[in-house]
Amino acid sequence: MLSLEEAHSQLLAMAPRLPSQHYPLSRCIGHYLAEPVVAKRTQPAADLSAMDGYALHSATQPGPWRVIGESAAGRPFNNAVGPGEAVRIFTGAHVPDGCDTVLIQEDATRDGDILSLHGSETLRPSAHIRRAGGDFNKGSTLLESGIKLTPGAVAVAAMAGYGILSVGGRPKVSILASGDELRAPGEACDDAHIPSSNSPMLAAMLSALPCDIEDCGIVEDQMDSLETAIRNCLHTDIIVTTGGASVGDHDLVEPVLRRLGAQIDFWKVAIRPGKPLIVGRIGKTIIVGLPGNPSSAYVTATLFLLPLVRHLAGCADPLPRYINGTLAQATAAGGKRVEFYRAFEENGLISIFSRQDSGMLTPLSKANALLVNPVDAPARNAGEPAQFLRID
Numbered sequence: 218m219l220s221l222e223e224a225h226s227q228l229l230a231m232a233p234r235l236p237s238q239h240y241p242l243s244r245c246i247g248h249y250l251a252e253p254v255v256a257k258r259t260q261p262a263a264d265l266s267a268m269d270g271y272a273l274h275s276a277t278q279p280g281p282w283r284v285i286g287e288s289a290a291g292r293p294f295n296n297a298v299g300p301g302e303a304v305r306i307f308t309g310a311h312v313p314d315g316c317d318t319v320l321i322q323e324d325a326t327r328d329g330d331i332l333s334l335h336g337s338e339t340l341r342p343s344a345h346i347r348r349a350g351g352d353f354n355k356g357s358t359l360l361e362s363g364i365k366l367t368p369g370a371v372a373v374a375a376m377a378g379y380g381i382l383s384v385g386g387r388p389k390v391s392i393l394a395s396g397d398e399l400r401a402p403g404e405a406c407d408d409a410h411i412p413s414s415n416s417p418m419l420a421a422m423l424s425a426l427p428c429d430i431e432d433c434g435i436v437e438d439q440m441d442s443l444e445t446a447i448r449n450c451l452h453t454d455i456i457v458t459t460g461g462a463s464v465g466d467h468d469l470v471e472p473v474l475r476r477l478g479a480q481i482d483f484w485k486v487a488i489r490p491g492k493p494l495i496v497g498r499i500g501k502t503i504i505v506g507l508p509g510n511p512s513s514a515y516v517t518a519t520l521f522l523l524p525l526v527r528h529l530a531g532c533a534d535p536l537p538r539y540i541n542g543t544l545a546q547a548t549a550a551g552g553k554r555v556e557f558y559r560a561f562e563e564n565g566l567i568s569i570f571s572r573q574d575s576g577m578l579t580p581l582s583k584a585n586a587l588l589v590n591p592v593d594a595p596a597r598n599a600g601e602p603a604q605f606l607r608i609d
């Protein structure tokens with residue numbers, strides 16, 4: 218059986234990133250940057266006041282000063298300020314030549330044009346001044362390609378002079394649930410049927426990524442039906458199936474993929490839950506066959522589907538990131554497969570849910586972490602270090 222590490226390296230080698238595209242900043246959120254953002258301007262471009270008050274030279278204190286003009290944001294005072302003079306200034310406005318400090322208006326008394334300092338405070342040079350280039354300088358690289366564009370990253374790109382960014386492509390992902398027992402969520406179910414919870418779960422997981430999702434519904438456990446359903450999704454970049462990935466008589470994903478002439482890249486990975494995962498391709502479409510058990514589908518989507526989408530969309534670092542934490546309770550020794558326990562993490566302390574059956578959804582619904590129990594790990598006590606994946 219393939220190790221998790223081998224499966225991950227095969228996954229990322231399967232297909233190159235999708236071609237990049239140009240988007241206005243308003244549509245860039247959540248996409249991966251395809252080219253670095255290099256500042257086209259310096260910010261601030263000049264020394265600016267950080268407060269409302271008066272610009273003057275600290276050597277001329279304690280005053281009084283004569284107010285000779287005003288500097289507002291976008292409307293600088295363009296003359297020099299001499300000894301004994303001050304300029305009314307507002308937050309974001311240029312600090313005029315001849316001034317090296319800002320007296321905030323709460324510490325000032327003004328009588329007509331005459332300004333005096335009240336209180337015994339000393340005005341320090343540079344106080345309340347944001348220096349030119351204090352945030353960034355023209356030509357400096359502010360964002361590397363492959364990073365996810367957060368609101369802060371979009372804002373720095375705008376301030377750096379960009380209105381349009383080059384971002385990675387948006388993979389098209391179709392979701393296909395297979396199983397005679399499945400009904401669409403919300404439909405009535407008798408004892409022989411269950412709602413397809415995997416379909417909305419996968420759509421919800423993918424919704425956090427830059428991709429376009431097509432829910433292709435539910436297909437019965439029949440070779441011809443599954444074959445037709447997969448054929449109908451071949452226009453997408455990824456087809457994710459759930460169920461029918463294992464070895465039972467009604468588990469048809471692998472035989473149907475073979476009938477369709479698919480290349481099977483790997484089937485069965487040394488992980489628990491999720492061992493029956495199948496990954497293959499038909500032409501340019503990658504098929505990710507997730508096991509049907511809800512927690513197995515969740516874990517394999519976390520470990521394979523989301524990283525694949527991130528990779529195609531241009532993410533520099535698409536694989537799940539393990540975080541260091543501390544066990545709140547003892548764990549059993551690891552076995553021959555890496556185990557991912559549904560867990561709850563708070564302040565780095567990880568507790569494992571007592572019910573870990575991969576068919577159960579209640580522990581998953583409360584989990585915010587997957588505790589990683591590596592292959593052949595020794596049994597561990599509460600207080601020992603452990604790694605986890607954040608899943609909220």
Ligand SMILES: Nc1nc2c(c(=O)[nH]1)N[C@H]1C(S)=C(S)[C@@H](COP(=O)(O)OP(=O)(O)OC[C@H]3O[C@@H](n4cnc5c(N)ncnc54)[C@H](O)[C@@H]3O)O[C@H]1N2
Binds near residue numbers: 465513
């Ligand atoms: N003899 C063996 N049996 C099984 C093995 C094995 O190695 N040898 N592997 C087990 C493991 S591990 C898993 S996981 C499951 C995976 O099975 P399948 O991918 O073939 O999934 P199904 O049999 O179709 O369904 C399993 C389970 O999940 C429910 N299900 C399916 N689809 C959905 C959905 N869309 N939403 C909610 N629940 C779903 C289904 O009703 C079953 O209860 O195989 C083991 N067996």
Ligand code: MOO
Binds near residue numbers: 492510576
């Ligand atoms: O790996 Mo299955 O996914 O144990 O339930």
